[in-house]
Amino acid sequence: MTGIKTNLKEDKDLIMEIEVKTDNFRKVVSCASRATSNKAIQPILNNLLLSCVDDSLVVSATDLDLAIECKLKANVSVSGKITLPARKLDEIVSKASGEDINISIDQNQLAKILSNRSKFQINGVSSDDYPEVIKKTEETLLEINQNDLLNAISLTSFATSKFDTNSILSGANFEINGKTFEIGATDGSRLARYQGNLSSGSELKTKQSVVIPGRALIELERLINSFKDGNEKISFYFLPGQIVFQNNDFSLSTRLINGSFPEYDKLIPKEQPSKAIFKKSDILSALDRVSILANERTNVIKITLKKDSSAAQLVANSPDYGNATDEVDVEYSGNDIEIAFNYKYMSEAIRNIPNDKVILELDSSLSPILIKVNEKDYNYTYLIMPVQLR
Numbered sequence: 001m002t003g004i005k006t007n008l009k010e011d012k013d014l015i016m017e018i019e020v021k022t023d024n025f026r027k028v029v030s031c032a033s034r035a036t037s038n039k040a041i042q043p044i045l046n047n048l049l050l051s052c053v054d055d056s057l058v059v060s061a062t063d064l065d066l067a068i069e070c071k072l073k074a075n076v077s078v079s080g081k082i083t084l085p086a087r088k089l090d091e092i093v094s095k096a097s098g099e100d101i102n103i104s105i106d107q108n109q110l111a112k113i114l115s116n117r118s119k120f121q122i123n124g125v126s127s128d129d130y131p132e133v134i135k136k137t138e139e140t141l142l143e144i145n146q147n148d149l150l151n152a153i154s155l156t157s158f159a160t161s162k163f164d165t166n167s168i169l170s171g172a173n174f175e176i177n178g179k180t181f182e183i184g185a186t187d188g189s190r191l192a193r194y195q196g197n198l199s200s201g202s203e204l205k206t207k208q209s210v211v212i213p214g215r216a217l218i219e220l221e222r223l224i225n226s227f228k229d230g231n232e233k234i235s236f237y238f239l240p241g242q243i244v245f246q247n248n249d250f251s252l253s254t255r256l257i258n259g260s261f262p263e264y265d266k267l268i269p270k271e272q273p274s275k276a277i278f279k280k281s282d283i284l285s286a287l288d289r290v291s292i293l294a295n296e297r298t299n300v301i302k303i304t305l306k307k308d309s310s311a312a313q314l315v316a317n318s319p320d321y322g323n324a325t326d327e328v329d330v331e332y333s334g335n336d337i338e339i340a341f342n343y344k345y346m347s348e349a350i351r352n353i354p355n356d357k358v359i360l361e362l363d364s365s366l367s368p369i370l371i372k373v374n375e376k377d378y379n380y381t382y383l384i385m386p387v388q389l390r
Contacts, residue, residue: 016080037063160214216254272361274334
């Protein structure tokens with residue numbers, strides 16, 4: 001680090017002074033800020049908590065439902081704590097032009113931020129009234145390979161309900177059973193289930209299920225992607241009414257949703273007699289084209305599959321604009337089927353599947369459409385309820 005000097009206060013008059021790399025600090029502030037609350041009953045929750053721990057700076061935030069801590073290397077001249085306005089700090093850091101940022105806090109909680117030739121002064125607030133962000137545990141932690149957890153979240157979180165954030169369906173069921181884990185989500189019209197393995201050596205003797213808010217899963221996915229380098233596993237542990245995920249660079253704690261998640265396993269048919277195999281890019285492109293003229297209120301597209309045809313037909317009708325038809329290559333075995341569905345539900349799942357081919361399993365125009373992925377390390381099932389055409 002370049003060692004920017006404040007020359008504004010002697011060290012003995014400062015309660016905190018640090019220097020950090022701008023790019024690292026920018027990422028940490030941006031990630032942690034997503035757990036702040038703009039409508040907080042406690043105004044201090046609009047702030048980020050900055051804490052010195054050994055040779056690191058920990059940046060934390062919470063809205064009392066979700067909490068995020070991010071850690072980065074720092075040159076600590078004076079160790080201390082302070083809370084600073086999250087939005088303003090994020091704006092300052094995002095526009096900082098220097099390679100390094102120096103932050104010094106005086107006895108009046110005034111923060112001086114220097115980077116290159118820029119100087120900012122913002123009023124801080126003592127950390128004394130800031131709530132405990134993330135509770136630690138001394139119990140044995142469970143672990144999941146971070147790529148496995150990323151895959152599980154990306155294939156399920158979009159199926160949570162977005163209409164009622166207080167509903168049990170706005171979260172995803174997270175179940176640990178022995179050496180395996182499962183994430184399941186449904187909004188009543190579709191269902192996604194991912195079954196994978198814990199990291200080698202991790203095991204929970206008694207089965208445990210909790211419901212994690214969809215927002216927390218999205219933030220967890222964002223954090224894992226932001227701090228991938230140098231990390232291979234995500235550890236987690238349960239607390240009363242909470243779950244905590246962490247790696248070397250971040251911790252995320254979320255309040256769980258109370259209630260029993262629906263027994264979605266009973267909704268998944270064991271076998272579907274008809275099977276259609278598409279090239280992922282082909283079916284996605286066809287859906288995107290035909291959806292231009294889908295009914296904007298229902299998002300319905302109809303697909304026709306015939307046992308003697310190597311092409312599937314997609315049709316959309318809009319009462320306001322017209323209609324569209326397209327065909328896509330398919331390997332199909334089964335009886336003739338004509339089935340309608342919400343194309344957005346189909347596209348969201350296919351887009352996130354890491355395979356080059358997509359397998360649909362069907363039965364009739366009134367039965368669910370299943371998308372299945374069976375790999376060595378995980379099993380994935382996605383169910384879409386059909387739309388009955390009048």
